[in-house]
Amino acid sequence: MQIIFFAIPGNELLAQQLSQKCNGELGEVIIRKFPDAETYVNILSDVSNKKVVLVCTLNNPDEKIMLLYFFAKTAKELGAAHICLVAPYLAYMRQDKRFNTGEGITSSYFASFLSSFADSLITIDPHLHRRVSLSEIYSIPSKVIHAQQLITAWIKNNIENPLLVGPDAESEQWVANAAKSINVPYLVLQKNRKGDDDVEVSVPDLQHYLNCTPVLVDDIISTARTMIQTVKRLKASNMKAPVCIGIHAVFAGNAYQELSAAGVAKIITCNCIVHPSNQIDITDLIAESL
Numbered sequence: 001m002q003i004i005f006f007a008i009p010g011n012e013l014l015a016q017q018l019s020q021k022c023n024g025e026l027g028e029v030i031i032r033k034f035p036d037a038e039t040y041v042n043i044l045s046d047v048s049n050k051k052v053v054l055v056c057t058l059n060n061p062d063e064k065i066m067l068l069y070f071f072a073k074t075a076k077e078l079g080a081a082h083i084c085l086v087a088p089y090l091a092y093m094r095q096d097k098r099f100n101t102g103e104g105i106t107s108s109y110f111a112s113f114l115s116s117f118a119d120s121l122i123t124i125d126p127h128l129h130r131r132v133s134l135s136e137i138y139s140i141p142s143k144v145i146h147a148q149q150l151i152t153a154w155i156k157n158n159i160e161n162p163l164l165v166g167p168d169a170e171s172e173q174w175v176a177n178a179a180k181s182i183n184v185p186y187l188v189l190q191k192n193r194k195g196d197d198d199v200e201v202s203v204p205d206l207q208h209y210l211n212c213t214p215v216l217v218d219d220i221i222s223t224a225r226t227m228i229q230t231v232k233r234l235k236a237s238n239m240k241a242p243v244c245i246g247i248h249a250v251f252a253g254n255a256y257q258e259l260s261a262a263g264v265a266k267i268i269t270c271n272c273i274v275h276p277s278n279q280i281d282i283t284d285l286i287a288e289s290l
Contacts (some may be wrong), residue, residue, distance in 0.1 A: 001051050001081060003290070006043075006071070008056035008064060010274065014283065015055040018086070021287035024053070026274070031067065039068045048079035053086055053290065055125075059273045061091035064115070072117040085118040086286060088272035089248045093127040109178055122289050124221050124272050124282055125247050129170055145285045147247050147270050148178055154268065154280050155215055156182045159243060162225035164191065165211035165234075167226045175217060185209065189230060206237045214242035221246035221269070224255035231262040240267040249275035 003024040007015035009031060019026040027045035034040055052075045056064055072083045094108035095103070111134075114121070120144040126134060134142040155162050155178075164186035166175035172188045179186035187209075214234050216227055227244050234242055242264055249256075249269035258276070259267060271278040 001049070003051045003053060004045060004047060004056060006022040006045075008054060008067060008071070011055045011057060012085075013274070014057075014088070014271070014286075015053075016056060017051070017283045018287055020149045021283065022290050025050075025054075029071070032070075034066055038069055039067050041067070041074055042140065043071070043078060043120060047075050049081050051082040051286070052080045054107045055082045055086045055099050056274050058091040059087045059089050059248075060230075065110075069113075069117050076117075082119045083117065084122065084290075085114070086122045086290075088282060088286070089250070090121075090123040090126040094129075096130050107131075109138050115139040122286060124270070124285070127219060138283050143289050145228045145282070145289055147272075147280065147282055147285070148174065150270065150280050150282065150285070151217065151247070152178045152182050153242075155184075155245070159213050159215055162215045162243075163187070163209045165214050165216045165230065165242070167216065167218050167230060171218060174219075178217065185212070188286075206234070206239055212237060213240050216242050216244045218246050220248045220250055221259070221267075222255065224251065224259040227257055230235045230260045231259075231264055236265055238240060243268065243282075244278075245269070247272060249273045249277055251275065 003022060004027045005019040005024050006027045006029055016026060029044060030042040032040045036222045038074045052069060054068060056068060075083060092106050095106040098105055115138050118140055120137060121164045122142055123148055124145045128146060162184050164179045164184060165174050166172055166188040168189060175186050175188060216230055231242055243266045244264050247270050268279045269277040270274055270280040270282050272282060
């Protein structure tokens with residue numbers, strides 16, 4: 001089956017790279033807004049009997065999801081054989097239970113909607129906390145790619161005497177495996193989140209690690225509150241300036257500027273979401289999965 005790639009705006013570079021690596025066609029489409037802000041989609045390339053790959057990382061998802069829906073429905077009506085969504089960052093994964101009375105379990109609702117128009121999904125390290133796999137909420141075949149090997153390789157090649165630091169108990173298994181793979185020490189912090197922007201972090205005794213470079217690793221850097229608080233605690237313990245690594249560079253509001261100003265040595269992210277901090281390339285992993 002022929003494969004054709006389309007970039008949702010903001011994903012042009014990744015779509016181009018994937019089409020080259022997979023020997024696929026790069027499709028042409030007109031996407032714009034009507035004066036009343038409604039979405040216009042015009043697929044110019046022939047998609048009949050082809051596998052259509054929509055490349056769209058899903059940060060700021062509410063701005064993109066209707067466009068994806070219209071695009072997929074149009075492609076199917078034009079004869080596309082299969083719609084595959086490549087979403088390096090998958091949104092709406094955190095609200096996976098009803099924490100307070102009256103809340104919606106939006107991860108399930110979003111999964112149901114996305115599964116209604118895509119035939120398959122490829123994503124990178126989604127935030128699976130209380131769920132074991134995406135199949136619990138997605139009814140379409142989904143493939144989860146892990147960036148751990150790329151991150152540990154970057155640390156090994158760029159950081160001398162690293163100490164891996166996990167921000168909370170959720171990260172312990174990941175950080176422990178990463179540290180073991182490159183034979184370096186690690187520790188996991190205790191986090192108490194009181195609100196979206198209110199986080200308390202407790203740091204254990206660090207006297208044995210004063211000659212190490214702390215490397216803070218998390219899957220998503222959103223408000224960066226946890227990392228900022230951790231950086232402050234590390235500085236108070238006379239540790240070296242830490243390196244902060246995230247898979248998904250969400251950086252809500254002024255999070256990137258505030259984290260930079262906290263006293264970090266570097267901020268490094270994967271290019272799941274386009275950002276100036278991108279230094280770890282996940283394109284080959286996605287191409288292999290396709």
